[in-house]
Amino acid sequence: MPRYALKIEYDGAPFAGWQRQKEHPSVQQAVEEALGRLQRDRPTIAAAGRTDSGVHALAQVAHADMERDWEPFRLSEALNFHLKPLPVAIVDVVKVSEAWHARFSAGERRYLFRLLNRRAPAALAAGKVWRVGYPLDVSRMRAGADFLLGRHDFTTFRASECQADSPVRTLDQLDVRAVETPLGPEVHFHVRARSFLHNQVRSFVGTLERVGAGAWEPEQVREALEARDRSVCGPVCPPQGLYLAGVGYQPDPFL
The missing domain is CATH 3.30.70.660 (Pseudouridine synthase I, catalytic domain, C-terminal subdomain)
Structure with missing residues (x-):
């Protein structure tokens, strides 16, 4: 499955942090639900860091494995469409190798x-x-x-x-x-x-x-x-x- 690195900007105020939670909205949930609008099986994403409630990001990085081979610009446009009106934006998308990991590859x-x-x-x-x-x-x-x-x-x-x-x-x-x-x-x-x-x-x-x-x-x-x-x-x-x-x-x- 093709793997994509996502650079993400967000206002942390409406969220209980990055990490998905059962009872509170999270940035991870928002991005995964947007990805789920693009294919039947909703991908689980991994991020470089877990920001706390109220913390913002200028350039959080996560990766997602997709079922189909997307052109990166098209993927970013589709995700931003489905993220509206939440204060979350995909500012860049690039295709990476299957061995690349948003968290473990970070220096x-x-x-x-x-x-x-x-x-x-x-x-x-x-x-x-x-x-x-x-x-x-x-x-x-x-x-x-x-x-x-x-x-x-x-x-x-x-x-x-x-x-x-x-x-x-x-x-x-x-x-x-x-x-x-x-x-x-x-x-x-x-x-x-x-x-x-x-x-x-x-x-x-x-x-x-x-x-x-x-x-x-x-x-x-x-x-x-x-x-x-x-x-x-x-x-x-x-x-x-x-x-x-x-x-x-x-x-x-x-x-």
């Missing part, structure tokens, strides 16, 4: 977190950013972020219900950038690793927000990391500012 995942740093409520960006209404010192946040780079036991920064076999991960990038936007100043967190623990990025951002606000010193991030104790983590920030920004493959099938 890295990239996340973006958007923090809107203004006093006024978010109107146009509601549900797409985390608004913080008091000043933040981005240079202090960068100093705290530097302690998290590299290979560490990230027990402090993973959810208590995380099912990963090991808390050890290698964090390749955690850039904290001040960005001027038409809506006001934002702080963007660009995070990159081969894989992540449950709530790891949101734990990073919530902790670094405390550093930027002056409630923590940057060195306390290192102390929290070394404690390997979830109870000393800063607050976990809300999900609406988090985006799965991309998935890396070698070679990249979409290029």
Whole structure:
């Protein structure tokens, strides 16, 4: 059966996350139901990562095995037609080998977190950013972020219900950038690793927000990391500012 890689963009607000669930709508369910409109047997898809409830994606990647040989552009057009009016879009489709796997072939995942740093409520960006209404010192946040780079036991920064076999991960990038936007100043967190623990990025951002606000010193991030104790983590920030920004493959099938 021909296998296709799908690059997917979605607004996570209406969904209980990526993964199919019995009682709540999911992005996986939406895409699988669209695929099921194209053939009798509804395909089951596998994705590069499982985003949580309220988390968005700029470029989630999944793969599906189809009964017939589709021209990729036609498949994307058909899926987008059947996905309407849901806030899910297939932005690219490519044919891949049967050995290619959206999750297991991935070499890295990239996340973006958007923090809107203004006093006024978010109107146009509601549900797409985390608004913080008091000043933040981005240079202090960068100093705290530097302690998290590299290979560490990230027990402090993973959810208590995380099912990963090991808390050890290698964090390749955690850039904290001040960005001027038409809506006001934002702080963007660009995070990159081969894989992540449950709530790891949101734990990073919530902790670094405390550093930027002056409630923590940057060195306390290192102390929290070394404690390997979830109870000393800063607050976990809300999900609406988090985006799965991309998935890396070698070679990249979409290029």
